[in-house]
Amino acid sequence: MADGLRTAEGGGGPVPVDHSPPRRPWTRSLALAATLVSAGLAGLLLYDRFTNPLALYGSVYPPGTPTPDLRGTGEDGRPLALSDLRGKTVAVFFGFLHCPNYCPTTLAALERVRQALPERDRAQFVTLLVSVDPKRDTPALMNEYVSYFSAGARGLILPEAALRAAAAGWGVGYQYVDVEGGEYQVNHTTGTYLVDRTGARRVVWDYSQVTTNPQRVAQDVQAVME
Known part of the structure; x- marks a missing residue:
């Protein structure tokens, strides 16, 4: 059998084997994106609190x-x-x-x-x-x-x-x-x-x-x- 191919059950010709990583459910991707955004905002808030402790407008x-x-x-x-x-x-x-x-x-x-x-x-x-x-x-x-x-x-x-x-x-x-x-x-x-x-x-x-x-x-x- 050629590399990267498998035979379909019940006979028939060879079909491609998918070697790509398993797909994440979209809900997991969304949760990961939200986590990254939250972490970024937290970092910005900490930086702003350090550089602008009085929360000045200017x-x-x-x-x-x-x-x-x-x-x-x-x-x-x-x-x-x-x-x-x-x-x-x-x-x-x-x-x-x-x-x-x-x-x-x-x-x-x-x-x-x-x-x-x-x-x-x-x-x-x-x-x-x-x-x-x-x-x-x-x-x-x-x-x-x-x-x-x-x-x-x-x-x-x-x-x-x-x-x-x-x-x-x-x-x-x-x-x-x-x-x-x-x-x-x-x-x-x-x-x-x-x-x-x-x-x-x-x-x-x-x-x-x-x-x-x-x-x-x-x-x-x-x-x-x-």
């Missing part, structure tokens, strides 16, 4: 991530540095005063975040707008702009060279783009960075998180404050 920075200082002129015309705000929880946003949409929308949302905090914590939360347009943004204009959104908001203008270095340290990009009439706009990163009262960078939210869910962002702020 993207969490690893412990010890440096926070480059920001140092320039404040909205009141006096020298101002991010380190001067130590002891407060600061939401840092890089933008400019001629911004048509992202900047005003973000600052308005951050004020809603502040209002969503318990009353006792509101004075400890500060929005800091860092200008990426130092050629046009003056302290007087900055003061008018930030105070429109919140009485406690601050503004900071850095010289161009210092701005380039600071933006690189924070991972912020910006680019000047000419528009009609000899003016220009600034394309820039739209994330908001949260710095805790010790000066550590804790979390970054993207534009949509801040503007569509300020209540959830406020929960992050309160968790970091505690």
Whole structure:
């Protein structure tokens, strides 16, 4: 008899012998798949609990991530540095005063975040707008702009060279783009960075998180404050 063949009972010609592994019932395959998925989800949850123990809504920075200082002129015309705000929880946003949409929308949302905090914590939360347009943004204009959104908001203008270095340290990009009439706009990163009262960078939210869910962002702020 040739290898791999057998003779059918009752005579007849040879038929192939199936050497493939026995098939699992589909219920066993489904159970195995469910077990693998559950194990994978458990691993992800453990990883998230380790890297994000406060279950924050934004993207969490690893412990010890440096926070480059920001140092320039404040909205009141006096020298101002991010380190001067130590002891407060600061939401840092890089933008400019001629911004048509992202900047005003973000600052308005951050004020809603502040209002969503318990009353006792509101004075400890500060929005800091860092200008990426130092050629046009003056302290007087900055003061008018930030105070429109919140009485406690601050503004900071850095010289161009210092701005380039600071933006690189924070991972912020910006680019000047000419528009009609000899003016220009600034394309820039739209994330908001949260710095805790010790000066550590804790979390970054993207534009949509801040503007569509300020209540959830406020929960992050309160968790970091505690």
